[in-house]
Amino acid sequence: MEIIQTENINFRNKIIALYLETFSSGQSEQYIDSTEISRYIDGFFVDGKIIIAHSSNHLEGVLLYGQLNKDQLLPNKIKDNFQLEKCLYIAEIMVSEEFRGKGIGTQLIRSFFENADKEQYSDVFIRVWDENLAALSLYEKMGFQTVSSMNQKKIKADKSGTFDMKKIYLHKKLV
Numbered sequence: 001m002e003i004i005q006t007e008n009i010n011f012r013n014k015i016i017a018l019y020l021e022t023f024s025s026g027q028s029e030q031y032i033d034s035t036e037i038s039r040y041i042d043g044f045f046v047d048g049k050i051i052i053a054h055s056s057n058h059l060e061g062v063l064l065y066g067q068l069n070k071d072q073l074l075p076n077k078i079k080d081n082f083q084l085e086k087c088l089y090i091a092e093i094m095v096s097e098e099f100r101g102k103g104i105g106t107q108l109i110r111s112f113f114e115n116a117d118k119e120q121y122s123d124v125f126i127r128v129w130d131e132n133l134a135a136l137s138l139y140e141k142m143g144f145q146t147v148s149s150m151n152q153k154k155i156k157a158d159k160s161g162t163f164d165m166k167k168i169y170l171h172k173k174l175v
């Protein structure tokens with residue numbers, strides 16, 4: 001297995017499949033629109049960055065990141081206290097279910113810190129659902145600290161209505 005930052009479009013479909021596999025069946029039971037997700041992933045090939053953990057046969061994990069100022073939902077506490085153009089945002093991190101618990105999430109985040117442009121950026125943020133204890137524990141182990149939170153409206157998996165998810169923003173300095 002190797003971990004690399006890549007712009008190789010050949011990984012596009014596998015990244016979309018991993019996203020759908022991860023978040024359609026997760027504990028949150030939210031509705032996922034696959035066309036919208038394809039567009040969202042394509043955006044990272046245009047103006048984001050992509051780190052993958054892969055072997056010859058499998059895409060084992062992915063980390064997607066970009067500039068923080070693209071996050072429309074950013075709490076004022078962050079807007080007012082950081083220079084947004086100097087901040088990166090880890091938008092997604094996901095490890096294929098059969099490969100979890102083997103250190104891949106940890107290695108993806110380490111690779112992010114190695115690859116991030118530290119001349120242009122000084123800080124990184126990540127947003128996580130407060131009930132996602134695996135992810136929260138991983139980020140805290142990697143040195144991230146909670147700075148703010150917000151409620152995000154999500155559509156229920158059966159489309160019968162919406163519900164609020166409490167999201168926590170965590171922060172770490174790049175160097």
Ligand SMILES: CC(C)(COP(=O)(O)OP(=O)(O)OC[C@H]1O[C@@H](n2cnc3c(N)ncnc32)[C@H](O)[C@@H]1OP(=O)(O)O)[C@@H](O)C(=O)NCCC(=O)NCCS
Pocket residue numbers: 022092093094095096099100101102103104105106107127128129132133134135137138139141
């Ligand atoms: C969160 C996720 C990326 C972790 O990836 P992973 O490769 O399994 O993580 P690692 O093996 O590197 O584990 C590192 C640490 O994370 C925490 N962790 C990982 N899985 C955990 C679990 N099931 N329960 C509690 N803590 C867990 C632990 O602190 C672990 O450290 P330890 O091994 O010393 O106990 C993975 O579970 C995943 O893809 N989940 C679904 C997608 C998701 O929720 N992404 C985050 C959205 S913000």
